[in-house]
Amino acid sequence: MEASAPQPAPKKIAIFGVGLIGGSLALCWKGKPGYRVVGHSVNASSVEKYVSLGVVDEGTTSLAEAAADADFIFLCVPVGRLGDYIDELAKLPLKPGCILTDVGSTKASVVAHAERLGLKDAVFIGGHPMAGSERSGVEAASADLFENAYYVLTPTAATPPEAIAELEELLRWTRAKVVMTDADNHDGIVGAISHLPHIIAVALVNQVAGYNETDDLYRRLAAGGFRDITRIASSDPKIWRDILVNNKRVLLQLMNDWRGEMDRFTALLEAEDGEGIERRFREANEFRSQLPERRKGMITSLHECYVNVPDQPGVVGRIATELGQARINLSNLHIIESREDVPGVLRLSFRQQEDLDRAVELIRTMNYEVYF
Numbered sequence: 001m002e003a004s005a006p007q008p009a010p011k012k013i014a015i016f017g018v019g020l021i022g023g024s025l026a027l028c029w030k031g032k033p034g035y036r037v038v039g040h041s042v043n044a045s046s047v048e049k050y051v052s053l054g055v056v057d058e059g060t061t062s063l064a065e066a067a068a069d070a071d072f073i074f075l076c077v078p079v080g081r082l083g084d085y086i087d088e089l090a091k092l093p094l095k096p097g098c099i100l101t102d103v104g105s106t107k108a109s110v111v112a113h114a115e116r117l118g119l120k121d122a123v124f125i126g127g128h129p130m131a132g133s134e135r136s137g138v139e140a141a142s143a144d145l146f147e148n149a150y151y152v153l154t155p156t157a158a159t160p161p162e163a164i165a166e167l168e169e170l171l172r173w174t175r176a177k178v179v180m181t182d183a184d185n186h187d188g189i190v191g192a193i194s195h196l197p198h199i200i201a202v203a204l205v206n207q208v209a210g211y212n213e214t215d216d217l218y219r220r221l222a223a224g225g226f227r228d229i230t231r232i233a234s235s236d237p238k239i240w241r242d243i244l245v246n247n248k249r250v251l252l253q254l255m256n257d258w259r260g261e262m263d264r265f266t267a268l269l270e271a272e273d274g275e276g277i278e279r280r281f282r283e284a285n286e287f288r289s290q291l292p293e294r295r296k297g298m299i300t301s302l303h304e305c306y307v308n309v310p311d312q313p314g315v316v317g318r319i320a321t322e323l324g325q326a327r328i329n330l331s332n333l334h335i336i337e338s339r340e341d342v343p344g345v346l347r348l349s350f351r352q353q354e355d356l357d358r359a360v361e362l363i364r365t366m367n368y369e370v371y372f
């Protein structure tokens with residue numbers, strides 16, 4: 001009998017900080033042939049939790065054990081701790097060629113830190129997946145989190161191209177689109193499209209919470225618009241404390257520009273310049289419509305329609321009930337608009353085209369306008 005060829009050892013991926021992002025990354029490689037995912041936390045009860053959830057193959061509280069022989073190390077801890085982890089790892093005998101990367105929401109300081117330190121055998125490449133959630137912790141982790149999102153890498157002129165290619169290859173399992181830029185450019189752009197919006201959302205919620213202290217109707221009337229613009233105000237305070245302080249220089253400039261935007265709006269209002277206000281909305285609409293739409297596999301396989309519904313109690317429930325009674329499988333129902341003076345719009349999603357076709361027929365017999 002011929003002896004079978006020896007299998008190459010699986011690539012070891014060590015993940016430090018198995019929370020929302022670390023856990024989601026782990027799930028992209030867990031169970032894939034040729035990979036072994038090891039999680040690290042300082043806390044034994046955290047290790048127990050994500051091992052029992054099946055997010056990693058193994059877990060440990062020992063930094064040295066997690067890092068030993070790792071082919072890839074992902075630092076997924078808060079931005080304020082990244083430098084400390086790099087310092088600790090630099091003291092260990094890392095596997096020659098090991099790729100050390102992070103997922104922090106800011107890049108300039110961590111890239112500069114790694115460069116200053118000059119790792120011996122490992123190569124550091126800054127990384128940042130542009131996907132996330134206001135939720136945190138491993139319970140919120142999902143293998144689909146990064147699908148079709150951008151994943152930024154910030155190599156420097158000194159980064160070996162083979163190491164970048166190796167990391168890119170590994171990241172293919174996330175189904176994200178890798179994009180490269182330098183760390184400073186990253187921090188400027190992400191400051192504007194992510195960090196400033198988080199500040200604005202939190203400030204707005206706190207402003208309204210202040211008014212609400214004397215009248216609870218503020219809270220009760222806060223509907224779609226307020227929810228849409230403030231979802232991210234529920235993000236983890238410690239994660240965001242670190243991000244904002246780390247990107248202070250960029251953010252102070254952006255907040256100055258923001259005050260300018262507010263002043264221009266104030267002037268338009270003072271002058272009752274309706275045309276000017278309309279123009280600002282049109283301009284915003286035009287830019288916003290160019291934002292990339294993130295299509296996840298789950299969503300692209302959906303078949304959707306829109307239904308105009310009058311603003312009357314029970315209409316949404318009636319439509320859902322009729323669909324259920326007709327055994328039409330509705331996979332999602334989203335109320336896009338609901339105000340007193342305009343009809344609401346419902347978005348209905350189905351997994352099968354056949355379900356959509358039957359739903360459209362049925363809803364039209366209920367005399368609601370359906371469109372696509």
Ligand SMILES: NC(=O)c1ccc[n+]([C@@H]2O[C@H](COP(=O)([O-])OP(=O)(O)OC[C@H]3O[C@@H](n4cnc5c(N)ncnc54)[C@H](O)[C@@H]3O)[C@@H](O)[C@H]2O)c1
Pocket residue numbers: 016017018019020021022041042046076077078079081103104105106128129130131132133134135136137138236239243
């Ligand atoms: N949340 C997002 O939307 C998002 C998106 C992209 C990148 N990031 C970045 O990813 C990193 C992790 O964020 P997350 O959203 O996964 O947070 P998370 O709270 O879900 O996970 C953080 C992990 O780090 C550990 N941790 C927390 N404090 C620590 C400390 N002081 N020392 C050591 N370990 C600690 C936690 O146990 C947990 O495993 C951050 O650097 C964040 O900037 C977040």
Ligand SMILES: O=C(O)C(=O)C[C@]1(C(=O)O)C=C[C@@H](O)C=C1
Pocket residue numbers: 104105129130131132133134135193194195232235
């Ligand atoms: O969707 C969200 O909740 C996010 O806040 C995700 C988000 C973002 O602002 O887009 C937040 C922080 C990250 O570093 C990357 C992505």
